[in-house]
Amino acid sequence: MKPTKEIIGLRIISIADGTQAGAVKDIVLNPQEKTLDFVIVDQPTDFLGAKIIAFKDILGIGEFAMTIPNPGVIQDVAQNTEAQKLLNLDTRVIGTKVLTKKGQLIGEVTEILLDEETGRISACIFESNGQVHEIGAEKVITLGKELLIIEGFSAEGEKEKQQLSNVDPVVNSITEPTGVQEVTPATGVQEVTSAKVEEGDKGFNLFEQRQLQYFIGKMVEKDIALDNGNVLRAGERITPEMISFITSRSTLMEITSHLQKN
Structure with a gap:
């Protein structure tokens, strides 16, 4: 799965001649089918003067580029009534x-x-x-x-809350003295327990925890102050250690908003 932020701005590469045919400027959604039907290429001020590519003509959407078979699949919006209809609906979803x-x-x-x-x-x-x-x-x-x-x-x-609330009781049941301390050293268990508690204290839900893991290896467009006082510099790759310094939702949202496109 790809967020739209990683699609908009991608280079469009023609496989036939290995040249860049433009860049993705916007996407056109079909609200009835819940699909991406077109991408807009080098969008001008007037939509009807824009160039588009139908999703069916796209070969792949990667981290570096969107690939198409040849420049011939790029169409004029003025010549595609279906694209015009969807553009008039103006279903952007983000911000609704x-x-x-x-x-x-x-x-x-x-x-x-x-x-x-x-x-x-x-x-x-x-x-x-x-x-x-x-x-x-x-x-x-x-x-x-x-x-x-x-x-x-x-x-x-409620399901997310229940899953999160079940984390600590499971760990606690492992750390209770049960006469098996010789097999499972207490020190090792305590380290795992403290790590779980520390993670739980942040209060992030399951999706937010996945989002934090997604940040690893990415870069931001501006300097952002982390919750421990350190500063994540623009262009600096995010490390697992930096992730541990993100403890508030406001910082999580700020990094999400300023994450660089690949």
Whole structure:
């Protein structure tokens, strides 16, 4: 899965002649099918003067580039009525409010995860009450211009809380004296326990923990102060040690916002 942030800005390389045919300037979503149908190339001010590539004509979406068979697959928007129709719908998803099926406004979409093999939206990332959540596409009822309507968020939230709350009791049951201390040295167990407690103290949910791991090896576009007082410099690769210094959601969100595109 790829977030849109890693797709927009990619070089577009023609396999036929090995040249760069442009760069991805934007994406065009199909709200009915929940798919990425087109990418916009070198977008001008007027959409109808733009060039597009249909997803079916894309060979691959990698970290370095998006590949196409040849420049001939690049079309004029003015000649593609389906693309015009989708552009007029203007379904961007990112920045839209998240509404539950029962009418509760719970947050705002901050990112979309796309399956680069099929073009389908796999999940939407949204922020609610200062926490970052991931909702699978199967739980999305409507992708609207102003609202993302979902179902089952409460159940998912409770499931995440339950999984997190189960971490410490499992560790504690291992560290209780049971007469098997000769086989499992107490010192080793204590080290594992303290590491688990330290991780739990951060209060990150499961998705946020995965997001932290995703940061490793990436770089940011500006200097960011970490929670221990250290500074993550622009262009400096993020190490596992630096990840341990990210203990607040505000820092997590700031790094997410300024992560460099590959």
